[in-house]
Amino acid sequence: MKKIICLIIICIVFAGNYFAQDRSHTKYGVVDRRDLEMKYYEKDSSAEAVVLYDYADEYFVWNKFENAYYFNATHHLRIKIFKKSGLDHANRTINYVNGNFLTSEQITNIKGCTYNLVDGKTVTAKLEKESIFDEQIYENDYQKKIKMPDVKEGSIFELEYTRETPFTVRNKPYTWAFQSDIPSEWSEINLTIPDFLHYKIIMGGSFPLAINKKEGATINYNNKYTAGTKYIFAAKDLPAFHNESFITTKSDYISKVVFELSGYQFPGEMSKNFTESWADMNNTLLMSVKFGERLKESAGLKDIVKSIEAITDSMEKINAAFKYVSTTIKYDNSSHNVYVFQDLKKTIENKKGTAAEINLIMVNLLRQLGFDANPVILSTRNNGKIKEDFPMLSDFNYVIAEVKIGGKEILMDATEPYSYPGLLPERCLNGNGRLIKKNDTRFVSLAPAEKFSKFEYITAEVDAEVGEIKGMYSITSSGYRALEKRIYFNSMAEKILREKLNEDRPDWHKDSIKIEEKINPQVPLKVSYGFSFDNNNLTKSIVYLNPMITGKITDNPFKAPERIYPVDFTYPLEEIFMASIKLPAGYTVDELPKSEMITLPDGAGRFMYTMDVTDNTVRVSSKLSIYKTNFTPAEYHYLTEFYNKIIQKHSEVIVLKKNK
């Protein structure tokens, strides 16, 4: 009996080890031989490297010499390299801040080792000082660049260091990402904080945690012990993250944990709350010298207020104010913040400002014109989604303006002179923003109010004798397409723009190109010209003519058989092509593409193709509309199929036969 139990135990131990190692107890310097022998990563056999262990133990410390609070974090990272392309993972960079007293972080106790199997023996190469390069990047931003030694295919290296961060540099732990561009077997953060510091802890990503727990702890604070909490978060066997098209930003998708200080109550002191609720955040912002106080500024706007006041129509007033701000103050996109760090008067003088500065000026101007205008804070698409259940000011990085007129609410972003009130630039289209307004703070939808719209129109005739098609072509853009094109068109000299437009279809001979409404954002933008192009096929006894002279979709953007993340179109889409083509005399239509309508489920999109011949003239129209902007991975295959059918329809030809 004993023997059997023994055997079972051995079996269990063996099986456990065989199938998966327990990474959670990885110790520096102790490397399992099987890891060194590992030739590839089982769960992703073509991975170039894998994180075997990524661990941080972060704890609150009171430094009695400096009488300052610190977060100290001990890091331990272990990576296995499988392929030569993965060698770069052995170049590690640690960013840190190095300023004056209490504005400096310390990176200490750096040690590292590389392990290789050489002739069956483990050979260890130590990280030496000469392989650690310290570099001042810019002002207080420093980097330690660490080049792990003797790294090759099959190597395992590990790196340990401690980061000491004063509270004055950062009042919260750094965001911990469980996932990176290589797979990870074990990623863990332990966090010990005193209970008088209140943090919000927010999880991101879709993978479940292997460990998610907290336990009581005691912490030395000011030579006394105080109650604290230790949090343990760990994730196991996470796949590598790969970027795809039609997504917002990586940080919306990877697994991570984010910390935000919401308040504190140091022993014997008054408690302080930061952004505990949306109402608190609203108050914090409205009271701030860097936000709400700036809304009381009126300097620098007197003259323009006077000139706009002369306009009677309210909407026209708003448009005029928008045009003034968006065209006189240049957008400085080098930093994103909801706060402003100078008087707005200064911004007006400089004629250059951040989104927050420009749109707070927009709000001030509208208010002086008598409108009910308020700022809206948001997170740009690159900055990731906000969490509506967790008010976190640090999630927000951008400000736009809102105005109420006749019960209607209009959003605008005066950083973009080719947009207009109601049309937010693409970077703003990210879920909901938060209206910052006394007694009326709430979410406002940032959903696009306009489509990305293109309308192409052709009248043409086929000259079978010369083998030529000639006619008139026009393309009209509105909504987001007009915005995109105006930004592009106005980024170059007119002469170069014309050359670029001429290059568009190099096989066409074009008459003088006409560009209409290059500047005014409120009306459609139109480019038109006369054209002709050769088609030798035309002179034959059978003529094949594709009526989709332009606007043909030839490539399916959704070729991949599966999709992991949702598809984000950003805005609704509309592409229309219409043509009226006069056929050559002496030919009879032998075959004609059929009219057809294709729809996406739940009215999410529609494609309509109509074809008709009367009086020897073909009239074709193709209209593609996608109304819905977000598709789940489960709906993905509908898109693939939808586009396949469009491509098929767009490739169909008219067959003409010469009369005998």
Place this chain on the structure above:
Amino acid sequence: MKHVLFILFYFLSAFIIAQDNYNVDLIPAKLKENADAVIRLDEHVFTIINPGKAVIKEHLSVTVFNERGEEKHGVYYVHYDKFTKINSLEGILYDATGKVIQRLKKSNIKDISKGAFDDEISDVRYQVASFEKKSYPYPYTIEFIFEEETKNMMFYPEWEPMRNEHTSIEKSTFSIIHPPSINFRFKEINIVNPGIIYKGEKEIQQTWKLENCMAYENENYIPDYLHPEVITAPIEFEVEGYKGNFNTWSDFGKFYFQLNNNRGELPVNIKTKVKELTGGETSTLKKIEKLYDYLQANTRYISIQLGIGGWQTREAKEVGTKGYGDCKALSNYMVALLKEAGINSYVALIHAGDDAPEIIEDFPHNQFNHVIACVPVSNDTVWLECTSQFESLGYQGDFTGNRKALLITPEGGKLVNTSIYSPSDNLLSRNAKVTVDESGNAIASVVTDYKGIQQKRLNYVMHSYNSEKQKQWLQKSINISSFELKSFSVSEKKGRIPTITEKLELAITRKANVSGTRLFITPNLIPDFFPQPVIKGTRKSPLFLNPNEYSIQDIDTIRYQLPPNYEIESMPDPVKIQSPFGEYSVTITFANNNLIYCRNVTLKGGTYPAATYPDWSSFVKKVKKNDNLDVVFVKKKD
């Protein structure tokens, strides 16, 4: 005492800055044509104090007319390292009338390390000056005045006044001031007015000048050296106690050799390893192969630009123990490994990259940015790229092939040719079987061999992506409108010209368009050709088809099996196009329900006269047109 006076003289001259009038109205009208900016004054003065020291002065005033001009000229970069000392950097901004609006403040200058954005280890830093905190109404004028001292006298300046397109020039000058005892060398390229010499008692000045140059716009497909340029170089110099001269390529090589000599000592364990690896081999080539494999398996590339202009290598010992190094250090290490095995080899300096300018042979000076190793083997030469862990032994491709390199021998430098590649070395040959069904859908097995430069992209994908990402990449890059990738494999055959074989199984949605009783097939299965060159006005510059991109050959053989009961209604005629740039031919045959499509295109890279540009355009047009022609089948009437 003499010396002090001498220095004083220079300090005084630094203060004598002519107060120019920067009123925009003073710019001649023709200089405003097609210009985003006008360079009012661009003055470079290089003053040689002694063989080991010089002072560099720059004075730049630019009027910008719009955002593009501001983007190009609004930011002034100065780089410095431990050999240079910035004495001053000043700036002034003037409005359109020439009135001073703003002076450059300390806070307008950012100090940034060169390695800020990547893994590079470097002691080079930048000072970046701009007025960009504010926006100013156009046009306005910015002026920067800069002075630094340099002790790195290996490199003398170059003057390329017309390097910016869409920018006209009112006045640009370039002067070298030197004591009579220290002369310098120079080369003028496309210079109409040669430099003028002013002889003083204590110094000689030579000045080049360019005035009233209109803005130009670059054409496509252009060779290098189209604009005026003056290149200068030392006759004798000193840097960190090393003396040298670059008067001949031999001298150039000698200096490099001297700087890097005796840095090849290997650690004992590596010496043993070399013996172990090569002891059993008799053939030199096999030994080289073993050692190159060893290098590739045990080192990685890291950019380390420290010390003398980044010119002195880290020792072989260090590379051996740390397992990393930059191009100099890895090449030096490779040469040391070979030496240990009794094989003589050299490092060679080269300008790497697929668009590297041609080496100016008759004017020895530094034109290099990379180091490789070179092993002469009886009648052969084996070039080794030591920074790559993947490259085939001896293959240079578009990175270092088709050009000159400077071989560093103990006797001095020698300019030699690297491997030259012909179009057939860069062959893509594709064989496919495609079975088309009644609905037009098709199953295709495609086997493609990519050689030379044509395997480059796929080589990277194969080595650097995991299979999921490889699949994603193929899905995106295969130019077929809609298909499913059923399975794929990529394999590499290393060699002096490496080959990658790609096998694809595809299910193509509607390869053939079915339209009533007809079936349309574009037999060119995966079309891929160069974009159509646009003709704008009369071509001025010669046409340059970079051999590193254009010397290629494609052979496609595609067999289609059609559904039964179809016959040909129309089929493109066979084509054969010949041109100076290359040849193109297509033949299509149909028998027993099988369509066989053969396409052969060869292009020859090189420089062609400007007048041939329309021919090039029309050649591409014809190819593209023929590539897209359809075969039309119609259902047989029983």
